[in-house]
Amino acid sequence: MFIELDLQSETPIYAQLVDQIVEGIASGTLQPGDPLPSVRSLAEDLGINLHTVNKSYNLLKQEGFLQIHRKKGVIVQSDGMPGVTEAFEEKLRQQLRSLAATAAVRGMSEETFAQMSSLVYRDTITNRGGKQS
Amino acid sequence: MFIELDLQSETPIYAQLVDQIVEGIASGTLQPGDPLPSVRSLAEDLGINLHTVNKSYNLLKQEGFLQIHRKKGVIVQSDGMPGVTEAFEEKLRQQLRSLAATAAVRGMSEETFAQMSSLVYRDTITNRGGKQS
DNA sequence: TTATCTGTTATATTACATATATAACACATA
DNA sequence: TATGTGTTATATATGTAATATAACAGATAA
Numbered sequence: 001m002f003i004e005l006d007l008q009s010e011t012p013i014y015a016q017l018v019d020q021i022v023e024g025i026a027s028g029t030l031q032p033g034d035p036l037p038s039v040r041s042l043a044e045d046l047g048i049n050l051h052t053v054n055k056s057y058n059l060l061k062q063e064g065f066l067q068i069h070r071k072k073g074v075i076v077q078s079d080g081m082p083g084v085t086e087a088f089e090e091k092l093r094q095q096l097r098s099l100a101a102t103a104a105v106r107g108m109s110e111e112t113f114a115q116m117s118s119l120v121y122r123d124t125i126t127n128r129g130g131k132q133s
Numbered sequence: 134m135f136i137e138l139d140l141q142s143e144t145p146i147y148a149q150l151v152d153q154i155v156e157g158i159a160s161g162t163l164q165p166g167d168p169l170p171s172v173r174s175l176a177e178d179l180g181i182n183l184h185t186v187n188k189s190y191n192l193l194k195q196e197g198f199l200q201i202h203r204k205k206g207v208i209v210q211s212d213g214m215p216g217v218t219e220a221f222e223e224k225l226r227q228q229l230r231s232l233a234a235t236a237a238v239r240g241m242s243e244e245t246f247a248q249m250s251s252l253v254y255r256d257t258i259t260n261r262g263g264k265q266s
Numbered sequence: 267t268t269a270t271c272t273g274t275t276a277t278a279t280t281a282c283a284t285a286t287a288t289a290a291c292a293c294a295t296a
Numbered sequence: 297t298a299t300g301t302g303t304t305a306t307a308t309a310t311g312t313a314a315t316a317t318a319a320c321a322g323a324t325a326a
Contacts, residue, residue, distance in 0.1 A: 023231075084240060101158075105155055105198060117229055118247040
């Protein structure tokens with residue numbers, strides 16, 4: 001896997017896992033229907049507990065980004081990704097508000113802030129070594 | 134004060150306080166040199182503990198957004214706000230990366246994402262009832 | 267059938283973060 | 297002198313994060 005954990009980070013391990021899997025899907029490294037490692041094997045690979053992996057998988061399942069089949073195991077959502085819901089927009093707005101405020105106080109312009117958003121988005125979408133559709 | 138807390142939120146109280154004070158500075162509601170309530174009075178106003186307020190104040194002091202004088206009490210930074218440091222840019226990029234990835238997976242375009250960033254920034258900057266320079 | 271692997275559930279423990287409560291301290295002010 | 301300031305210390309309660317072990321039902325392959 002392409003996962004790299006920072007055990008010194010203040011970001012919880014399960015959240016780092018969630019983030020990196022979502023980035024994998026966003027970049028196309030993980031395609032709909034692609035299988036993910038079992039909770040035990042990924043836990044062993046990363047040197048963490050299987051419950052931590054399980055927590056991440058279930059959060060992503062709850063968000064609709066992953067499916068957990070009794071037969072296929074854990075795979076990337078293949079029945080259509082969830083769209084831009086009202087709830088998601090509100091959560092996104094709230095997070096952006098906090099970032100925009102500190103950026104503004106530090107003197108970063110609206111244009112620079114928006115441009116950084118664009119660049120980061122593009123960089124996230126850009127495939128890094130994986131297969132692409 | 135203009136502070137409104139959501140005790141049901143998963144965002145810690147001290148973090149909500151930090152966010153709203155930063156937004157107050159960004160919007161101009163709080164001007165450099167403006168005094169903030171004492172830890173005890175603000176705590177009483179909000180119905181929370183003074184140590185929670187103190188934690189928020191100290192985080193903002195550490196970030197350079199507030200000054201704590203033995204005489205003047207707690208005031209908004211009047212000796213120049215900290216600028217866009219390399220550390221801040223990196224932290225901002227990391228946070229944006231997480232947001233951009235989920236937005237992308239949900240099908241939000243780069244343009245929409247950037248436009249939302251712009252709009253939220255502008256909305257944050259916009260004064261809501263306070264005095265402006 | 268047996269053995270193995272899957273996600274899941276349960277229980278327990280450790281460590282840390284959050285939030286509160288109470289008290290005391292040095293400093294400044296009216 | 298009395299009061300208010302931020303600060304420090306101690307204690308407690310609660311929740312989260314992460315780990316460890318064990319067991320379970322369902323699926324799979326030898």
